[in-house]
Amino acid sequence: MDALVVYESMFGNTKQIAEAVAEGLATRLRAEVVEVGSAPAKVGPEVGLLVVGGPTHAFAMSRASTRRSAAQQTTHPLVSRGDGVREWLSALATASSAVRSAAFDTRVAKPRVPGSAARGIARRLRRIGVRAVAPAQSFYVTGTEGPLAAGELERARQWGQSLVASFPVTTA
Numbered sequence: 001m002d003a004l005v006v007y008e009s010m011f012g013n014t015k016q017i018a019e020a021v022a023e024g025l026a027t028r029l030r031a032e033v034v035e036v037g038s039a040p041a042k043v044g045p046e047v048g049l050l051v052v053g054g055p056t057h058a059f060a061m062s063r064a065s066t067r068r069s070a071a072q073q074t075t076h077p078l079v080s081r082g083d084g085v086r087e088w089l090s091a092l093a094t095a096s097s098a099v100r101s102a103a104f105d106t107r108v109a110k111p112r113v114p115g116s117a118a119r120g121i122a123r124r125l126r127r128i129g130v131r132a133v134a135p136a137q138s139f140y141v142t143g144t145e146g147p148l149a150a151g152e153l154e155r156a157r158q159w160g161q162s163l164v165a166s167f168p169v170t171t172a
Helices: 013-025 064-072 085-091 117-127 152-164
Strands: 002-007 030-035 047-055 100-108 137-141
Touching: 002 013, 002 085, 013 030, 013 047, 013 100, 013 137, 013 152, 047 085, 047 117, 047 152, 085 117, 100 117, 100 152, 137 152
Parallel strands: 002 030, 002 047, 047 100, 100 137
Antiparallel strands: none
């Protein structure tokens, strides 16, 4: 069994989290990290765990308008320049009913801010018949463009390890 980690990232923070999650997953199985613009339209039967993440924009998954707004807020090139996780999930097909999932997001570390891209991702995965192995998870940045809050990369690695802890797999 393999894991596929698909991410959308504007400023690079979600990409870093995706890579750290994959490091944690790789302790027990093969893990591939793919930017959403390069993600497959169909998840093959070799993928047993699909992990999907994106930034929280306007209390939810990004949309074309919020991605344009992100591009206007920075002088640096965006990591994800095309369609986002929302659009990818709306067209996603899976080759196996055995695939499981986990969802994550990055969001600004402010108390009591509602909304989460991860919860929306998890909902969409459920709608296409992919069962979650864990609740949606948020990782925090200190400002709109980041950086990641202290300790978040290690927490992401540990979360990746916890996702595969119950899977009867071996590292290939």
